[in-house]
Amino acid sequence: MNIGQIINAVLWIIIIVWAGYEIYSYFKRKNASVELTEEEFKKEMRKVQLIDVREKKDFDAGHILGARNIPFSTFKTRSVEIRKDQPIYLYDHNKALSLRAALRLRKEGHTDIYHLKGGYRDWTGKTKTAH
Template sequence: MEYLVIGIVVLVGVGVFRYFRQKNVVTILTEDQFREGYRKAQLIDVREPQEFKKGHILGARNIPVTQMKQRLVEMRKDKPLYLYCQSGSRSARAAQLLHKKGYTDINQLKGGFKKWTGKIKNG
C-alpha cells in the first residue's frame, strides 16, 4: 500500500512538473488567438505527411515532429512559430525540442487541428 501511495505521488509530481515546464516553453492559444497571429508567423503542421495531405490549415508547412531535428534550418529563430498537430501532444513535444534549440516565440493551437474551424486545404 505504501508503494502505491508513493508511486501516485511521484506520478502527480511529474505531471505537475511537466505542466509548468511546458507553460514556460510555449504559449497555448485559443483558435481566435491563433488566427490573429498565424499569418505573420511561421505556421508549422507537425503531423506526419499522410495526415497533412488529408487536410491542413491554409498556409501551413509540414515539418513532422519526427523530422524536426533534421529540418531546423527551415525555421527562423527571429519569427514567431505557430505549431499544431492533431490534438496538441505532438506540437507540445515539438515546442520542447525547439525551445532546447534556442527558439523563443513558440505558440501552440489549443486542441489541435481536430478543433480548428477555420479555412483548410485538402490534398
C-alpha cells in the same frame, strides 16, 4: 516491517516520484509556448512560421491553409529549418505534440512560440488537402 510492507512502501514511493515527474513535465511543456484561440491564431498566421507537426499522411488529408509540415517524428533533425527571428505557430490534432515540439524549440533557443488551442481538430478556418 515485513517484506510485504517494504515492497508496498517502495512501490508507493515510485508512484509518487513518477506522478511528480509527470506533473513537472506537463507544466514545463505548457509554459514553453503561449496558447492562442482560433481567432488569435488567425490574426497573425500569415506573418509567422505556421507549422503542422502531425504526420505527413494526416497533413495531406487536410491542413490549415499556409502551413508547412514538419512531423514531430522528424522534429529533432528538421527543427533547424525553423528560423529564430520569426514567431512560430504550431498545431497538431489536439495540442499534445505541439507542446512537445514547443519545448524542444525552447531548448534550442527559440522564444516566440505559440500553439493552437484545441488543435486542428477544432479548426473552422480555411484548410487545404494534398492532391
